Amino acid sequence: LGSELEALRNLPAVTRDGVRVPLMVNTGLLADIGPSLRSGAEGVGLYRTEFPFLVRDRFPGEEEQYRIYRQVLEAFAPRPVVARTLDIGGDKILPYFAIQEANPFLGWRGIRVALDHPEIFLTQLRALLRADEGLGNLRILLPMITDVSELDQAARLLDQAVAELREEGHAVERPPVGAMIEVPSAVYLMPAIARRVAFVSVGTNDLTQYLLAVDRNNARVAGMYDGLHPAVVAALHDLVRAARRAGCPVSVCGELAGDPAAALLLLGMGVDSLSMSAASLPRVKWVIRSFARAEAEALLEEAMAMESASAVRERLNEALEERG
Ligand code: PEP
Ligand code: MG
Numbered sequence: 001l002g003s004e005l006e007a008l009r010n011l012p013a014v015t016r017d018g019v020r021v022p023l024m025v026n027t028g029l030l031a032d033i034g035p036s037l038r039s040g041a042e043g044v045g046l047y048r049t050e051f052p053f054l055v056r057d058r059f060p061g062e063e064e065q066y067r068i069y070r071q072v073l074e075a076f077a078p079r080p081v082v083a084r085t086l087d088i089g090g091d092k093i094l095p096y097f098a099i100q101e102a103n104p105f106l107g108w109r110g111i112r113v114a115l116d117h118p119e120i121f122l123t124q125l126r127a128l129l130r131a132d133e134g135l136g137n138l139r140i141l142l143p144m145i146t147d148v149s150e151l152d153q154a155a156r157l158l159d160q161a162v163a164e165l166r167e168e169g170h171a172v173e174r175p176p177v178g179a180m181i182e183v184p185s186a187v188y189l190m191p192a193i194a195r196r197v198a199f200v201s202v203g204t205n206d207l208t209q210y211l212l213a214v215d216r217n218n219a220r221v222a223g224m225y226d227g228l229h230p231a232v233v234a235a236l237h238d239l240v241r242a243a244r245r246a247g248c249p250v251s252v253c254g255e256l257a258g259d260p261a262a263a264l265l266l267l268g269m270g271v272d273s274l275s276m277s278a279a280s281l282p283r284v285k286w287v288i289r290s291f292a293r294a295e296a297e298a299l300l301e302e303a304m305a306m307e308s309a310s311a312v313r314e315r316l317n318e319a320l321e322e323r324g
Pocket of ligand 2: 206
């Protein structure tokens with residue numbers, strides 16, 4: 001099976017009824033670039049920018065960030081790279097930036113920190129915009145969006161960064177901006193979000209955690225954490241429908257996108273693309289190429305009537321086994 005999956009690398013991710021579902025890769029470390037390029041991904045659907053911040057003993061400066069981002073953008077150009085702006089807080093704590101809270105996952109996280117510290121956010125935006133100079137494959141993704149006012153504030157700061165850099169003589173373009181859908185409130189704000197962004201990307205890791213009120217890192221309740229829980233499936237279904245209705249491209253970049261059974265369900269919902277680890281990509285490509293979207297839609301309909309994650313998983317695995 002290994003070599004069979006390997007042979008898929010240069011084949012397009014297209015369903016049996018001709019629907020293209022671009023498969024993208026999640027990256028974070030510069031060391032991921034090689035495997036990501038070799039995976040046959042059509043671009044980077046989630047570039048987690050936290051790592052250089054996590055391994056230092058201070059905030060990396062604009063120049064330092066620029067050099068890292070430039071390597072990533074250049075490596076994948078002309079393929080798109082969706083760079084998520086700094087998502088600290090929650091379980092990602094910087095040793096030099098103390099956040100001590102009783103409920104970190106419900107606290108100062110992601111875009112909330114960025115908007116409270118525009119100097120940190122602007123430094124990152126400037127580094128990203130400069131890294132994209134002459135390339136044009138940068139997309140910016142905003143984490144932990146809870147309310148559209150956050151998108152408006154972030155847009156103003158991005159405008160400011162673009163204006164400043166142009167004044168300094170840089171030929172920077174304003175890249176397309178997207179919102180992560182990972183807080184349940186965002187699922188129900190889709191029309192207003194779609195008026196403000198070029199795309200959305202679903203973070204199923206956090207969306208599952210927040211919908212089920214189950215800490216994604218707590219072993220004691222790990223058995224309850226399941227992205228195929230009927231409530232998660234229903235929320236994803238609502239979201240994809242709302243996004244499509246609003247004409248907003250929707251991608252999934254949480255772990256669920258790399259799970260072959262879940263990918264089949266997401267295909268049935270009509271997502272525009274999926275982003276996952278390089279290691280998961282060949283298997284998901286096999287799934288996309290082995291089914292017609294119409295079949296995935298029928299499976300989704302069956303799954304939507306089920307009352308447990310295990311029943312959904314069992315049905316999807318049965319369909320996968322039938323196919324090979
Ligand atoms: C997610 O929440 O699904 C996601 C992709 O982001 P992270 O895992 O980095 O929080
Ligand atoms: Mg997340």
